Amino acid sequence: MSYASRKLAEEKVFKDPVHRYIHIRDQIIWDLIGTKEFQRLRRIKQLGTTYLVFHGAEHSRFNHSLGVYEIVRRIIDDTFKGRPEWDESERIVVLCAALLHDLGHGPFSHAFEKVFGTDHEQFTQAILTGETEVNAVLRKAGEDFPQKVADVIAKTYPDKLVVSLISSQIDADRMDYLQRDAYFTGVSYGHFDMERILRVMRPREDQVVFKYSGMHAVEDYIMSRYQMYWQVYFHPVSRSAEVILTKILQRAKELNGTGYQFKREPDHFKSFFCHEETLEDYIALDESIMFTYFQEWMKEEDFILADLCDRFVNRKLFQYINFDPAKEYRKLSELEQLFKKAGINPEYYLVVDSSSDLPYDFYRPGEEEERLPIHLLMPNNDLRELSRSSDVVDAISGKRRTDHKLYFPEDVLTEDGKKKTLKKQILSVLRGE
Template structure:
């Protein structure tokens, strides 16, 4: 028996609040779960700063990754098995890609990426192909196998059907995180009938398609995604926390480059400040380390770094207002001037932030970011793009919704100290106070 076909002597199961059980039968999957790079995902929250809004949102990328694996396992072992369109030899590469798709996420994910100009998908590929435990396990199947798994995640793999299971507009990744995030945040928006969707999924040469009888379950899924983005993922208070986290890291980076002497040296961050980090440096980082630095930096001599870290640790977040950059750009310039007059650094305390989402789109020739649409399999065996049959989906297709906010420390502006007149002027501009 080769390593690729080796099964566990006894099936392992993980008890899961979303899928009830996650089943592991393949030795390679069990070994990958035990690898240090995968275990690190226990220490990376799935929803970043969202726990500061929804207190239950403490779940990890580890549990999400197991969930994506389980959905893909069910699709290929239960739904696709025996169908001529599905090549059984692709089974293991797709299962490994599903399990490992988020391996490159760093602490607080997107905020950390933005500060240090990182790409978690590229880092996922680096971990798969680098000197890691995960790579060594994958190589036991074949020397080329790590590259195959990487290609599935990078969406460059030759079998587009395999790619679509993990990365498409109706994939296992989205189906897990919508339900898991809804469960842990306690909201009802992310719930949809996954069981129905799985039952009506069918393999085709280049993608998964949905039987026409399952259209309403897919409509529900798309609307669930739409609601989750605006009610949870783009929640303005969570964005406020992310703004503060980002600015604290920017401040530490600026201080490091200026030669500032930290009371608590940022040893783990230094390679990132200097843009000279190794893969080992990246893998060594998790959210516990970031929080340790922030707790220590509360006592730093630099007032901005100390304040921003204290705000994040103790949830003293920025206030926000709606802000239209097209109409209010002159107001922003005036506010920056007044912040400086008040002795408050606008680079760290006056922050414009935007969020946008495109809930569903179909192929638009020549447009940037073309998306493979969801296709319905009609009784006649023809494929029809979803929005041509669904009035609900047609209403939101191709429509990007964008939300702009301006974040600022209202508590600082209300302090009864010097520069009172200037602060009053700022509050008048921001909040309309007389």
Template sequence: MAYRDEKLHEEKVFKDPVHRYIHVRDRVIWDLIGTPEFQRLRRIKQLGTTYLTFHGAEHSRFNHSLGVYEIVRRIIENFRDQPFWDDDERILCLCAALLHDLGHGPFSHSFEKVFDLDHEDFTRAIILGDTKVNEILRRVDENFPQDVADVIHKTYSNKLVVSLISSQIDADRMDYLQRDAYFTGVSYGHFDMERILRVMRPMEDQMVIKESGMHAVEDYIMSRYQMYWQVYFHPVTRSAEVILSKILHRAKELYMANEYEFKLKPTHFESFFLKEVSLEDYLKLDENVVFYYFHIWKEEEDAILSDLCRRFVDRDLFKYIEFDPGNQYRELMDLKECFNEAGVDPIYYLEVDSSSDLPYDFYRPGEEEERLPIHLQLPTGELKELSRQSDIVESISGKKRTDHKLYFAKDLIEQLPEESDIKKRIYEILKG
């Protein structure tokens, strides 16, 4: 029997709090789960610094990746014998679902911003590079690693396959919304996934939803909207991300100046500072390693690096206020000047952070990020774009919401003498 079709002697199951069980019968999937590159995802949190806001959010990219695999496995079961579905694509879909987040680094998006990296590039590098993952994928077929990478990169020729993992209603989103809601303890991210899976239908270019399932999809979209604003963009989480970014910027600044001697040389970070990151370097750096450095750096001679690491490790975060940098640019300049006069470095202790989200959008040709809309299939077989049928979805379609906050080290300002004019001026600006 070809490796592509090889089954385990008996089905393996992972007990899962969201899907109850995750079922593995294919040898290739079981082998991929056992690779060092996939096991590394146990050491990368799914929600980065969110555990400092919602204490249950300790789940990992490993959990989520298995969840996405399970949802795709169940979708494919439902698609079997349906028009437009080619069962030869089955193992490709399962592998792409399992490996779609393989390239995430520690604290994911904050880390990427500081070092100008993209986890999708590293996902591709792991799949196509000299790795155990690549070795296993090549056992299926010499071109199979490229096919998996293309599905994840959204360039694969079969757009239906791509839409299972990357669209406005896909297995990735359906897992993380439910999983993140479960581990944060909130009620927003729950929706009737069973119903959605039952009404999904394969079409030539994407999966569509039977019109009878419209209300379940409305619920899913509103769940996503609420999760972004109540969990993903929570201001306390963003405060922790600001401090995390400042730590990495400070460490890089000290290293690049070539005048500071670290008590613990930042060996694991050197190639990141120098923008010479190899795949080997990238895979060695996980959140356990980063946290070890932060603990050690609490004792560094550099007061700023030491203080920022203490704040992050001990959860002594920056305070925040509503602040619109577009309309309050002058106030921001005044604040920076006042912080400098007070001896508090505004580069590290004052930051405007903005978050924005577009919960759903219809197709807009030529946009930088073209979003394939969700289509409903009417009883006649005709397809209608979701927002044309749903008043709820129409009310939020194409509406991008943005939120701005100013983060600052309030405790350092409070330490200034009560009679200080600078202190009074800072609080005047902050109070608007």
């Protein structure tokens, strides 16, 4: 029996708050979970800074990755099994891709990528194909097997149905994180009838489709996603924490470039500062290491770095106002000048942050971020794009919503001092008085 088809002597299970149990039957999946690169995901939060708003959001990318694996396992072992459109030989590659799809996420992934220009999907592929424990396990299934899994992540794998299970407008990744994030944040928005969706899924040559009778469950999923993005993922307080986190890394990078002597040298970051990071450097970073630096940097002589770290560690976040950069650029310029006069560095203490989402879109050939639409399988076996049958989905299709906020340290502006009058003037401008 080949390694790829080898089963465990006894099924292993993980107790899970979302799916009840995660079932492990394949030796390769069990071995991948035991690698150091996969175990590292225990030390990467799924929702980054969101725990500073929703205190229960302490779950990790390890939890989520197991959940995505379990959903895909259920789809191919229960829903697709025996259907002629599903190629059973793709089973192990899609299970591995589901389990490992987030392997390359760094600590506080989005802020980290913004400052250092890294790409978590590229690092995922590098971990799969590089000199890693994960690669050693995958190669037992064939020398070309690591590249096959990497191709699924890169969306270049020949079997588009396999890709759509991991990455599409309704995939296992989204179905897990919506439910998992809703559970751990304590909100109700992310819940939808996944059991019904799994029952009405059907394999087709290029993607998963859904029986027309299950349309309302799909509608519910789309609206759940829409609500989660605006109530949780784009929460303005969480974004305040991410702004501060981004500015900490930016300040450390700037100081390093000037030759500043840190009390706690940023050894783990130096290769990132000069864009010479290795795969080993990347894998060595996790959020516990980041917090160690932040706590040490609270004692630095550089006021900005020390203050920002204190704000992040002890949750002294920036305030915010609604702000339209296209219409209020003169106001921003005025505020920047006032901040400088008050001795407050606007580069670090006056920050515009924008969030944007497109909840559902149909296929627009040639446009940026082309998206395959969700198709319904009609009773006559024809396919129909979802928004043509659903008034609910049609109402939000192709409509991008964007939110802009201007972040600033209100506590500094309300402190007494020599520049009290100037600070009052700044607050007056910010409040539109």
